Amino acid sequence: MSALRFGTEAPRVTLLHGAGLNAHTWDTTSLAMRQPLLAIDLAGHGDSSWRSDADYTPRTLAVDVAAALDAWTEQPQLIVGQSLGGLTGAALAATRPDLVSALVIVDITPGIDVSAGPAALRAFYEGHTDFATRDELVDKAMSLGFGGTRPETERGVFLNTRVRADGRIEWKHHFAHLVAQALAAHDPGSAVAPSVLHETGWDDMAAVRAPITLVRASRGFVSEPDAAELRRRMPEARVVVLDATHNVQETAPAALADLIASTAAGTPTGSGL
Template identity: 30%
Template sequence: MQRWIDHDYEVSIAVRELGLQSRSGLPILWVHGFAHQHQVWNQVIELTALKQPTLQMDLRGHGASGWSVEGDYGVAQHARDIHRVLDALEIDQAIVVAHSLGGNAALLAASHAPQRFAALALIDTGPGLSLQGMQQVAEGVSESLRSYDCLEDFRITLDLQYPLASEAALDAFAEASLVRRLDGRFEPRLDPALLRGQIPAATLQQLEQDLWAALSNIKAPTLIVRGASSGMLPEQTVKQMASQIAGPTHHVTVQGAGHSIMLDAPETLATHLCAFIERHQPSSKEKCSAKAANQAPRFSSWG
């Protein structure tokens, strides 16, 4: 089920909901990273065979969510949007799985309201991300942010951005990422304003300070997953994060994966998440179990 969260004329947030009324257990909210959409999680969710209610949100400016006229795309605003989604759906507490930009937004959101987060899984994200890595990601997205004659043209750009991902994963990712215009051409479902201008160094420095400070307020059990080939999250940063998070923390490194672990190694990520979720929702009668997956991911528009 697809719905949009609106409040006081703010940017609408698109949410894909599965089982909120029919399933038991704590809801699991999945938050994607920069230049992705909610569909990027589909294969991992399918592999875990989760029995809890599942929510996948599109960050503002991404996918089916609205665009900010003011260009308000700061991490703090994304964090407020996470709370908007939980408030609108009357969810008091949730398990949150979040990647990259979405992960840092979840960090701030959990810091401001620790009681709402039963558990937190941070996928290749945290304070102190590599500036060089962020610049490379931004350049790759900027180069791809144009119109295309066909999906196959866009698909070629993804090979350069995600060299460790499978062909099937990138085919599905490409299909989910584009929208067809009235003139028949295709363009990414992404607000170009997300890439306008360089973020001032002082703003980045303040954000990093805020994120480090947020860690001491995280009371929920936390899993940090890093891609072994990630150019974004240094291993030393993971260890430092684990030492500063107030709640119980576990961290793992996934071999054969870079920054976008859900595309590079979905089976391994699903296994780690399944074990983490089971460990921190012991009262649930339904257990998730990662499937052995030699199957293509399915990223339908709202599947």
């Protein structure tokens, strides 16, 4: 397991990224918070190892996160998880409540409908999985509407790729390779197999005893019916809407940092619904 450590004191906040991302997705949010924290590369992402069984479901990932927290933290953490990281955080809080003081879930629920996302992702990942230059990936990402400005996209691609021994560029995260393999086999069902969804997600959420905040991105994946279902199942949960896309930590880092910091301080802010 790999992680980024911000600050010199023991962290009170741990950040978990979404599928296909890495710990660096939190860089701007982390710098805005100005407090010690830990940003973990989930298994199969960033500089953490790929799983030989390709099992990246939240409960499996939570076991690895628990081991990392046992080794790298000294007190229960405010867990902030975006997308896949949010469901992983819920699984962690359900199975290791001693490690979690509060849970912030960013733009995900177990019942979310992600049907709008896979088409663009399939177009992005289909074909070969290695490239001559990073510029190829930047051009493809921008043509499909991923990333922001070119410099921002170049930074994201640089941090999410590596150079192989033969000089070719490949993605660091395992998901790109799994999706490409499934598409090559003409199995669209398997192409979305490394999904953030898991049938036990609601069971995990129901088992969480720590306070829960759902951050819903106004231009993200969580719809109002999705948020309403979470409120129905967990009436004590707080729901906050931020003006952002699905990757809130990248498109509204200051607002998210304020929300996380106030939650950590026990004085939650934001437009709770």
